[in-house]
Amino acid sequence: MAQTVFAPWDDPTQRPLIQFKGVTKRFGEFVAIDNLTQDIYEKEFFALLGPSGCGKTTMMRMLAGFENPTEGQILLAGQDMAHVPPNQRAVNMMFQSYALFPHLTVWENIAFGLKRQKMPRHDLDERVDEMLRLTRLSKFAKRKPHQISGGQRQRVALARSLARAPKLLLLDEPLGALDKKLRQDTQFELMDIQEKTGTTFVIVTHDQEEAMTVASRVAVMDEGSIIQVATPANIYEAPNSVYVADFIGDVNIIEGAATRTAEGYDIAWAEGQPPFHAKTPVVLGNGGPAYLAIRPEKISISAEKPDDAGNTVRGRIIDIAYLGNISTYHVEIPGGTMIKAQSANTRRLSRRSFTWEDEVWLSWTDTAGIVLER
Amino acid sequence: MRRFTLIAVPYLWLLALFLVPFLIVLKISLSDTALAIPPYTPTLDFSGGWSAIKDFFSKLDFENFIFLTEDDLYWKAYLSSLQIAGISTLLTLLVGYPIAYGMVQAPDEWRPTLMMLVILPFWTSFLIRVYSWMGILSNEGFLNQFLLWTGLISEPLIILNTKIAVYIGIVYTYLPFMILPIYAALEKLDISLLEAAEDLGCSRLSAFWLVTIPLSKGGIIAGSFLVFIPALGEFVIPSLLGGSGTLMIGKILWEEFFSNRDWPVASAVAVILLLILIIPIILFQRNEQKAREADQ
Amino acid sequence: MRRFTWFNATSLTLGFAFLYLPMIILVIYSFNASKLVTVWAGFSTKWYGTLLQNQAFLDAAWVTIKVAVISSTIATVLGTMAAYVLVRAGRFAGRTLFSGMIYAPLVMPEVITGLSLLLLFIGIGLDRGIFTIILAHTTFAMCYVSVVVSSRLVSFDKSLEEAALDLGCSAFDAFRLVTLPIIAPAVISGWLLAFTLSLDDLVIASFTAGPSATTLPIKIFSAVRLGVSPEINALSTIMIGLVSIGVISASIISKRAAVAQQRDEQAAARTS
Numbered sequence: 001m002a003q004t005v006f007a008p009w010d011d012p013t014q015r016p017l018i019q020f021k022g023v024t025k026r027f028g029e030f031v032a033i034d035n036l037t038q039d040i041y042e043k044e045f046f047a048l049l050g051p052s053g054c055g056k057t058t059m060m061r062m063l064a065g066f067e068n069p070t071e072g073q074i075l076l077a078g079q080d081m082a083h084v085p086p087n088q089r090a091v092n093m094m095f096q097s098y099a100l101f102p103h104l105t106v107w108e109n110i111a112f113g114l115k116r117q118k119m120p121r122h123d124l125d126e127r128v129d130e131m132l133r134l135t136r137l138s139k140f141a142k143r144k145p146h147q148i149s150g151g152q153r154q155r156v157a158l159a160r161s162l163a164r165a166p167k168l169l170l171l172d173e174p175l176g177a178l179d180k181k182l183r184q185d186t187q188f189e190l191m192d193i194q195e196k197t198g199t200t201f202v203i204v205t206h207d208q209e210e211a212m213t214v215a216s217r218v219a220v221m222d223e224g225s226i227i228q229v230a231t232p233a234n235i236y237e238a239p240n241s242v243y244v245a246d247f248i249g250d251v252n253i254i255e256g257a258a259t260r261t262a263e264g265y266d267i268a269w270a271e272g273q274p275p276f277h278a279k280t281p282v283v284l285g286n287g288g289p290a291y292l293a294i295r296p297e298k299i300s301i302s303a304e305k306p307d308d309a310g311n312t313v314r315g316r317i318i319d320i321a322y323l324g325n326i327s328t329y330h331v332e333i334p335g336g337t338m339i340k341a342q343s344a345n346t347r348r349l350s351r352r353s354f355t356w357e358d359e360v361w362l363s364w365t366d367t368a369g370i371v372l373e374r
Numbered sequence: 375m376r377r378f379t380l381i382a383v384p385y386l387w388l389l390a391l392f393l394v395p396f397l398i399v400l401k402i403s404l405s406d407t408a409l410a411i412p413p414y415t416p417t418l419d420f421s422g423g424w425s426a427i428k429d430f431f432s433k434l435d436f437e438n439f440i441f442l443t444e445d446d447l448y449w450k451a452y453l454s455s456l457q458i459a460g461i462s463t464l465l466t467l468l469v470g471y472p473i474a475y476g477m478v479q480a481p482d483e484w485r486p487t488l489m490m491l492v493i494l495p496f497w498t499s500f501l502i503r504v505y506s507w508m509g510i511l512s513n514e515g516f517l518n519q520f521l522l523w524t525g526l527i528s529e530p531l532i533i534l535n536t537k538i539a540v541y542i543g544i545v546y547t548y549l550p551f552m553i554l555p556i557y558a559a560l561e562k563l564d565i566s567l568l569e570a571a572e573d574l575g576c577s578r579l580s581a582f583w584l585v586t587i588p589l590s591k592g593g594i595i596a597g598s599f600l601v602f603i604p605a606l607g608e609f610v611i612p613s614l615l616g617g618s619g620t621l622m623i624g625k626i627l628w629e630e631f632f633s634n635r636d637w638p639v640a641s642a643v644a645v646i647l648l649l650i651l652i653i654p655i656i657l658f659q660r661n662e663q664k665a666r667e668a669d670q
Numbered sequence: 671m672r673r674f675t676w677f678n679a680t681s682l683t684l685g686f687a688f689l690y691l692p693m694i695i696l697v698i699y700s701f702n703a704s705k706l707v708t709v710w711a712g713f714s715t716k717w718y719g720t721l722l723q724n725q726a727f728l729d730a731a732w733v734t735i736k737v738a739v740i741s742s743t744i745a746t747v748l749g750t751m752a753a754y755v756l757v758r759a760g761r762f763a764g765r766t767l768f769s770g771m772i773y774a775p776l777v778m779p780e781v782i783t784g785l786s787l788l789l790l791f792i793g794i795g796l797d798r799g800i801f802t803i804i805l806a807h808t809t810f811a812m813c814y815v816s817v818v819v820s821s822r823l824v825s826f827d828k829s830l831e832e833a834a835l836d837l838g839c840s841a842f843d844a845f846r847l848v849t850l851p852i853i854a855p856a857v858i859s860g861w862l863l864a865f866t867l868s869l870d871d872l873v874i875a876s877f878t879a880g881p882s883a884t885t886l887p888i889k890i891f892s893a894v895r896l897g898v899s900p901e902i903n904a905l906s907t908i909m910i911g912l913v914s915i916g917v918i919s920a921s922i923i924s925k926r927a928a929v930a931q932q933r934d935e936q937a938a939a940r941t942s
């Protein structure tokens with residue numbers, strides 16, 4: 001871990017760069033954004049994550065100025081942006097389609113925004129060259145967009161939107177058009193560039209892995225509202241709802257009735273079975289019905305009943321998915337619930353310990369599960 | 375065998391009814407006028423054998439083409455055709471672009487109707503559409519009646535039987551050919567490109583000049599050629615609206631053939647018209663080729 | 671982001687007014703009682719009456735329709751064959767010349783096409799009449815048909831034909847059972863285009879028609895050369911009316927088909 005953690009959202013003396021204040025956006029009858037309030041801080045890499053139609057793109061387009069809020073305010077550095085048109089905002093956007101001008105070269109694309117500022121010729125040349133270097137595109141300056149690869153186009157789009165040194169850069173699914181391998185490399189490149197330029201980035205994505213990799217904070221959205229905002233680690237390890245737990249990564253959700261214990265809750269999940277224990281500081285509003293959410297990688301699988309585990313349950317292997325680095329076992333436990341358990345394949349070509357129809361023991365610690373309200 | 379038939383039938387048809395007639399035109403343009411039926415010499419007579427064929431070729435010459443350069447009626451007519459076609463193409467572009475642009479901006483549910491309204495005149499008789507302007511542009515026509523009534527003019531304007539009437543006729547009849555390719559180009563234009571231009575500091579007007587116009591260039595060029603090429607050889611419009619004072623090469627050819635019965639000169643006029651057309655046709659093909667490549 | 675502004679509305683209104691006003695005026699004045707075509711003297715349908723008694727016009731109309739039906743039908747067959755050759759036949763000797771001969775007539779001035787065909791007919795001693803007009807119209811119309819059909823064939827998924835061959839069709843059966851039904855809309859619009867071009871043609875018909883056959887455009891042209899005439903206004907109105915009915919009903923039919931298809935797809939999506 002770094003010595004000083006970057007967490008301006010925990011520092012009450014920091015003033016946010018962007019403030020959404022009770023913003024609602026309606027398109028006719030349809031409510032795209034529902035009374036949303038959210039702060040975003042300078043130098044943050046803020047990810048808006050959610051399924052299509054959740055309102056994340058609308059939020060971004062309101063920041064860019066292509067849409068205006070129906071109600072509420074959006075402040076940028078304390079200034080209300082309501083009547084500032086897109087061409088006068090210190091905000092630039094990297095479009096999902098990249099929107100590179102096909103009739104202009106890479107160089108002219110990057111220079112496009114600078115020319116609108118009437119930047120002197122000499123400074124302009126320098127700035128474009130700097131952007132080309134930053135995005136490793138110097139060799140391609142004279143090419144047209146259709147003469148370069150998808151990854152290069154993505155970098156041109158990034159360079160073009162960064163050239164005007166915006167206070168805020170919006171990225172709409174910036175890596176959506178790239179294949180998986182290239183996407184992973186580009187994610188690190190994006191983080192690198194964000195750090196070098198010190199620009200605030202807001203990224204819209206439906207790819208949770210991408211959001212987790214690049215963002216300082218992730219906002220999980222659904223139906224026009226933000227469900228949870230937290231660092232990637234907290235979103236994963238401490239989701240505040242079944243929706244978030246389910247949206248980010250893989251999770252087992254066990255329904256049951258919770259009763260308060262000294263350190264957390266006991267979850268009764270099936271008749272005639274001992275309850276599962278969960279240590280948690282969280283206090284449920286109402287005892288009784290609850291969910292227990294456990295990540296598959298936190299469940300171990302063994303042939304014999306382990307002695308030291310907080311929770312154990314016996315089950316039968318129904319399905320095995322071999323994914324190379326890990327294997328996922330689908331295990332049916334009493335009552336018919338299916339539980340996914342993962343184990344890392346640390347040894348190459350080892351004889352598989354378990355096979356279909358094997359009776360096995362699943363176990364996890366008391367702190368592995370999260371109790372969520374039903 | 376089937377493949378052979380499939381190719382041979384349309385191939386032979388076009389050879390016999392397109393290429394051969396054209397070669398005949400070329401040949402007659404090199405012949406001399408004669409008071410005979412057909413009214414030119416020499417005529418090819420294969421029964422005379424090889425010597426007759428040699429004799430035939432030795433009698434062909436460029437006399438008619440020399441005649442065309444000597445009589446200034448012809449080159450004036452060529453120049454006037456080029457000028458009229460050029461000016462009316464420009465006018466059609468100026469009228470057509472805003473219409474195509476308006477169609478693209480219009481709500482989606484209007485588009486099929488607007489499209490139909492542009493195409494409908496195309497299915498209506500060309501002749502009737504040209505004719506409809508005769509009643510409007512004449513001295514006591516509707517336009518003059520209207521302008522006199524509004525008090526804008528005190529004496530009727532003379533429009534019919536001038537070049538202006540020909541411009542109006544060409545713009546009117548070829549307008550759909552200009553609108554459709556521009557509309558197609560504008561419709562393909564990705565709206566996010568305009569948003570990107572605004573995001574990068576453009577006003578709406580400068581985004582139009584810097585993005586919309588360059589990206590619809592293909593449609594503008596295609597539409598311009600689709601108007602210019604047929605306008606150059608136009609016959610109906612100048613003869614109905616242009617009066618005797620308007621020289622256009624299509625009209626000259628017609629008169630040379632039907633009135634003067636000078637087939638060799640008419641053929642020479644046709645050959646030169648084609649030579650003039652080859653340049654814009656090749657440019658047009660290039661433009662289309664480029665558009666196809668850009669699509670891929 | 672699309673904005674329908676006042677400027678757009680104005681340019682559309684003026685543009686369509688320009689396209690349609692002349693025809694509307696023509697239609698209105700075809701009901702003028704006066705012989706003076708620009709002075710309104712009350713409503714009358716008498717010009718339609720005189721038109722229908724004008725045997726020369728009726729004969730010309732009949733010739734025109736015969737020519738248009740026959741030439742557009744032959745042109746559709748030949749044009750579809752040519753399109754198929756262009757798109758599917760691969761390489762053969764003289765392919766460049768072939769595609770050149772398909773595209774050249776589209777840009778060839780009508781006066782040249784007409785002149786060259788006339789010189790051919792005279793050269794081979796063919797008497798001019800309906801038959802020569804049909805030959806001439808078929809030739810230029812087949813090029814339009816083949817352009818329309820080949821643009822559809824290009825976008826047509828070749829694997830459908832290959833699937834038919836794989837399932838045991840002969841090449842001809844594959845064309846008849848798979849390709850033709852799919853390209854049928856293009857073939858039909860090709861026919862309509864050929865038909866309209868033939869109905870409309872003045873220049874080529876003037877060259878290739880002999881004294882024995884006169885088409886309607888030739889008749890109209892010789893009448894209007896002398897000036898505006900109320901009978902021609904009436905004739906124009908009938909023709910404009912027929913075309914409008916045709917185009918509007920075609921667009922309604924295609925719109926209904928599109929709506930039906932959309933509904934079917936939605937229904938299918940719901941049940942799946």
